[in-house]
Amino acid sequence: MPKYLLLKHYRGGPAPHRPVPPMDQWAPEDVEAHMAFLKHVSELLEENGEYVDAQALTPARAWVRYGGPDAAPVTTDGPLPETSDLVAGWYMIDVESHERAVELAAYVSSEPGPGGEPLYEWIDVREVMSGAPSATDPA
Amino acid sequence: MIDEPTRRRDEGALRALVPRVLAGLVRRGEDFDAAEDALQEALLEALRVWPEHPPRDPRAWLATVATRRLVDARRSEAARHGREEATYAEPRPAATEEGDDTLFLLFCCCHPDLTPASQVALTLRAVGGLTTREIAGAFYVPEATMAQRISRAKRALQGRRLDQPGDLAVVLRVLYLVYTAGHAGRVDLAGEAIRLARQLTLATEEPEARGLLALMLLNHARLPARLDPEGRIVTLDRQDRGLWDTREIGEGVRVLQSALAVQRPGRYQVEAAIAALHDDAASAGETDWPQILAWYDDLVALTDDPVRQDPAAVLGRAVAVGHVLGAAAGLRETDRLRDVIGERHRWHAVRGHLHELGGDLPAAATAYAEAGRRATNVAERDHLVRQAARARAAGPCRNGRLTERPP
Numbered sequence: 001m002p003k004y005l006l007l008k009h010y011r012g013g014p015a016p017h018r019p020v021p022p023m024d025q026w027a028p029e030d031v032e033a034h035m036a037f038l039k040h041v042s043e044l045l046e047e048n049g050e051y052v053d054a055q056a057l058t059p060a061r062a063w064v065r066y067g068g069p070d071a072a073p074v075t076t077d078g079p080l081p082e083t084s085d086l087v088a089g090w091y092m093i094d095v096e097s098h099e100r101a102v103e104l105a106a107y108v109s110s111e112p113g114p115g116g117e118p119l120y121e122w123i124d125v126r127e128v129m130s131g132a133p134s135a136t137d138p139a
Numbered sequence: 140m141i142d143e144p145t146r147r148r149d150e151g152a153l154r155a156l157v158p159r160v161l162a163g164l165v166r167r168g169e170d171f172d173a174a175e176d177a178l179q180e181a182l183l184e185a186l187r188v189w190p191e192h193p194p195r196d197p198r199a200w201l202a203t204v205a206t207r208r209l210v211d212a213r214r215s216e217a218a219r220h221g222r223e224e225a226t227y228a229e230p231r232p233a234a235t236e237e238g239d240d241t242l243f244l245l246f247c248c249c250h251p252d253l254t255p256a257s258q259v260a261l262t263l264r265a266v267g268g269l270t271t272r273e274i275a276g277a278f279y280v281p282e283a284t285m286a287q288r289i290s291r292a293k294r295a296l297q298g299r300r301l302d303q304p305g306d307l308a309v310v311l312r313v314l315y316l317v318y319t320a321g322h323a324g325r326v327d328l329a330g331e332a333i334r335l336a337r338q339l340t341l342a343t344e345e346p347e348a349r350g351l352l353a354l355m356l357l358n359h360a361r362l363p364a365r366l367d368p369e370g371r372i373v374t375l376d377r378q379d380r381g382l383w384d385t386r387e388i389g390e391g392v393r394v395l396q397s398a399l400a401v402q403r404p405g406r407y408q409v410e411a412a413i414a415a416l417h418d419d420a421a422s423a424g425e426t427d428w429p430q431i432l433a434w435y436d437d438l439v440a441l442t443d444d445p446v447r448q449d450p451a452a453v454l455g456r457a458v459a460v461g462h463v464l465g466a467a468a469g470l471r472e473t474d475r476l477r478d479v480i481g482e483r484h485r486w487h488a489v490r491g492h493l494h495e496l497g498g499d500l501p502a503a504a505t506a507y508a509e510a511g512r513r514a515t516n517v518a519e520r521d522h523l524v525r526q527a528a529r530a531r532a533a534g535p536c537r538n539g540r541l542t543e544r545p546p
């Protein structure tokens with residue numbers, strides 16, 4: 001079965017379908033509903049036998065590269081432009097098909113936002129390359 | 140079929156023997172690395188054989204089987220090198236006390252040359268008797284990774300003299316690391332740390348060892364109230380104090396009193412005293428903040444430059460200052476820490492708490508939101524976002540309509 005990453009972003013991606021303020025500015029009951037939904041998604045994936053992993057990332061980021069021989073690593077300092085892409089976390093799922101991955105991503109995107117309305121958040125769906133060679137000969 | 144409680148009890152009894160048998164082997168001159176491997180094999184053998192054939196003397200059985208494994212290992216080693224078979228000593232009946240064995244092994248595992256992660260892993264395996272799989276599960280890393288970490292740590296100990304008294308301060312720090320590493324996961328690390336600290340207090344008269352045990356007990360007692368049924372964090376001031384474990388509090392207070400009676404105070408004793416004062420309050424409103432502040436004064440006085448050397452103590456003291464002298468005074472105390480921990484979530488969370496205490500809810504909401512952005516733990520992040528939303532909703536400046544802007 002193929003594995004997919006459903007990536008959530010702090011920023012980046014297509015223009016938001018429905019712009020919303022940061023969650024700490026939502027009504028407390030909307031925050032509760034949102035968090036309860038995310039918990040429900042993890043439980044649902046586990047019950048379905050589709051759950052592999054889910055992780056959240058902090059927004060802090062540093063870009064690092066090799067500095068060359070005898071030089072310290074080069075890192076970016078200071079915040080990056082507000083337009084740059086920033087991953088917030090992911091679900092890794094193990095599903096029957098690409099269609100199922102898309103279906104689950106759309107379900108995650110229906111998570112409740114302010115006023116209980118769906119967030120319509122863009123979810124980045126990426127297939128994970130399998131590590132082991134296929135058991136059959138390539139055609 | 141062996142029922143679950145019996146199996147757990149048997150495993151507990153088996154694990155309690157680990158440090159005694161291992162210490163016996165190492166004292167006899169066996170290499171720590173090889174002895175630990177041999178004992179792990181003996182333990183697996185015990186789990187297989189004992190249910191059918193329980194030994195008369197479990198400890199002697201383990202020592203004999205582990206010794207046999209060591210001899211086997213040495214024989215194959217000798218064969219590989221084409222040398223004569225090495226001589227070995229029969230296990231001597233151990234003359235030492237259990238406490239000595241524990242302390243001796245803790246000094247081995249908490250050798251100052253090892254990294255903290257290695258010290259923790261080795262302590263849990265060689266003294267706690269946990270399997271590599273259990274330790275890996277507790278720290279959410281693959282079993283192979285933890286196995287590698289343990290074998291590297293053991294290799295690092297090769298050739299080190301293990302007969303010298305070690306550094307008790309390091310041992311205490313490692314046990315506290317194990318305690319704070321988590322209450323969740325498949326293995327109860329907090330419970331394990333308490334068990335090890337209790338063993339340590341049997342081995343040393345050092346009051347800080349008892350201070351550490353007291354601190355763990357007094358903190359652990361509040362664990363049942365710390366999360367609600369949905370897994371949400373409940374702060375101390377909102378906890379249902381009826382859920383606190385009064386038996387653990389009682390033991391913690393007794394252990395702390397016996398430590399304080401020695402009159403050689405240290406940070407664990409002082410922190411335990413603060414925890415005891417929280418545990419002693421029937422409601423949040425009855426907390427004896429002036430006395431807590433007095434203990435924090437003692438705590439920050441333990442280091443020359445507390446702002447740099449112990450910012451956590453200064454931050455804790457700022458909360459106490461806020462409750463005794465007012466929110467503005469508490470906030471002024473946190474200002475001193477801005478350059479040191481101003482980017483840490485806890486600094487912002489404490490300022491949120493102090494702003495809320497002073498009735499400035501918009502400032503509290505902003506500080507909680509800042510804290511949430513810096514949190515490194517999902518439960519804490521969610522809690523801080525909730526605190527921010529709650530403070531904003533209750534604040535006088537809420538304009539009733541959310542501004543629409545991109546997240």
